[in-house]
Amino acid sequence: MTDFSFEILKEDKNSKARIGIIHTRHGDINTPYFVPVGTLATVRSLDSRDLDDLESECTLANTYHLHLKPGDETIKKLGNLHKFMSFNRPIFTDSGGFQAFSLGFAREHNINKLGTIFTGEKRSEVPEEKFAHITDEGVNFKSIYDGTSHFMNPKKSMEIQSNLGSDIIMAFDECTSPLNDYNYTKLAMKRTHVWAKESLEFHDKNQALYGIIQGGWFEDLRLESAKYINSLPFDGIAIGGSLGKSKADMHKILDWTIPLLDKRPRHLLGIGEIEDIFECVHRGIDTFDCVMPTRIGRRGSLYLNPESGGNLQNKFRLHLKRAEFKEDPRPIDPLCTCSTCKRYSRAYLRHLYKVNEIVYFRLAAIHNIHFMLELMKEIRESIKNDSFKKLKDKWFNHP
């Protein structure tokens, strides 16, 4: 019905890493893959032609945002999200729950929408009671755009995602914060499990539905959630936050969870630092989505290969604001083949960044997304050639 399937091409001998292909009616995604986030039907500062030029195999849009602006019914009237944004490859959507819970925070603090919408990192600071009210029935929340009141539950989320016509959709879940205690996290997990079944019942059967594992950073809850979500007939499995307070916590959560899952595709929500990509592919994750490349790009941080100076300490980032680049005629990363590096110098990009020229955001996004997609290609090649560990060592321990 969905034309959706997942094919595992090879499993690594020394880790849980694997290469595969997610087949959808809008084309294939080669895994492991990093999915660029196109919150409002655009990867911030890029258009769909840029995504084509970057050979991006897919994108992920936000149900919450598109439900509010321009409205999922508007998008349905115009065809679907693919037609709306003129992107003819697979599109993921999230369930909308996460932003519904968390974005009131930004609204209260009057954070400018342009370039600075919160999409989750500060979730622990969100005073949920005031901006979103969660019960077993669903979530009442206020729009970040105009303060109007809205309601979302599994049925509604499935309906919105059906209107959007995305290829891969997410079950409606409650994402907890690392600050939530055991009892609340358990309650939210139980609710998520009820909502998982409702999402299965109500979702558009032309769309591939991923269930979401919750349970915070508590081992018994994660185990229970993994077993339960894995027992349901989802097309794929996503692992939701909170992923704990540290990278070590996140690794533990994956180590607990993934051995309980069968061979369906596995998505890790909202993760995307380079170190994380390696660690999570190692632990068996197939796809990631994250706003990191575009967000850090806007703030002047551009990715560097290990041979060009990137390492764990600098998070593989060059910081354009530094005076040393003022007259530097070299491209950001001399090894990079992106259209930004082919044409522009560090000096020119630094100038555009320092004077807030709009075009800078796009040139930075092109570099950082190209970089992530090339990294994923390198990772897939390494798994194919039994050299994933060697590649990881090169990135983590380059002199």
Next chain:
Amino acid sequence: MTDFSFEILKEDKNSKARIGIIHTRHGDINTPYFVPVGTLATVRSLDSRDLDDLESECTLANTYHLHLKPGDETIKKLGNLHKFMSFNRPIFTDSGGFQAFSLGFAREHNINKLGTIFTGEKRSEVPEEKFAHITDEGVNFKSIYDGTSHFMNPKKSMEIQSNLGSDIIMAFDECTSPLNDYNYTKLAMKRTHVWAKESLEFHDKNQALYGIIQGGWFEDLRLESAKYINSLPFDGIAIGGSLGKSKADMHKILDWTIPLLDKRPRHLLGIGEIEDIFECVHRGIDTFDCVMPTRIGRRGSLYLNPESGGNLQNKFRLHLKRAEFKEDPRPIDPLCTCSTCKRYSRAYLRHLYKVNEIVYFRLAAIHNIHFMLELMKEIRESIKNDSFKKLKDKWFNHP
């Protein structure tokens, strides 16, 4: 020395319109031509690859801005402006005087640099005494970026433009406001004439230098200025503001001035509405520069051909903010062949505009600049085919 020359291919029988080619060492400009303004070494929201894709034959950068950010000496160290911004076609620069006089205003009112730098329209509101002090020696002014004090005079302006390495440079002049009286306008014109000779003396002889006619909206001053500037060995002649308080004033100024000029290329500074283009080409102008297409685009106004609903009353503009476009699947202008119109709907562009997505600015700029360049092509063709008047009638009187 400059590899600069101007060839007139044909003069219209019914008007002063003419087609020609400006030859420079970085290539040719077919006139009449609209020169997109790249204030800070980027046409706002576009990169040089976009300019190439638009087949833009040239650009005009601002001496004032580049002197301050990143500094003309930095650009010289990196080669020149062409190399800095990776644009290998002819570049104009203005003299820097106009912004030096006028931009303190924006600074006092704390206007955000992103997207809203003043570049002249509000000049009449500028309290010159406080932010810039003009004498016969030159102008002392404060930087819009950091309030630091700077000085500019003809010698300094020529030195900066030499460092930038642009192909066509402008003499240092004093641009008056329509609010200035006869006596002040005369004084400023006399100063401009002295500075014209100094500019000729000090300019880099590898660059083509345009003299600037001043004199406000006073006939005798404009006549005097046109005769004097035309008598000097400039490579081209520019007509500077103030151009009066109305379009009729501007037309009168051109009608007084242009008959006094020989066959050198004529540039009109800072003008660029569609109606103006026709009226000024008619009166013998060869090149224009203006931030209009990108600025109005950022504000949601996109150009329309007459057959698509554009006319004098709506200034050939569609206003995206209108609710009627919310679910409109058509391109901005169905007759347009730009990359924005080829791929995106009014509905999608309106959505991006309404939620302040950065990419909107670029897609709008591509449409509006493409539109202007196509219009100029159409105008050149019409002069070639003796149908300029017919074309103007079509645009001005389309039912």
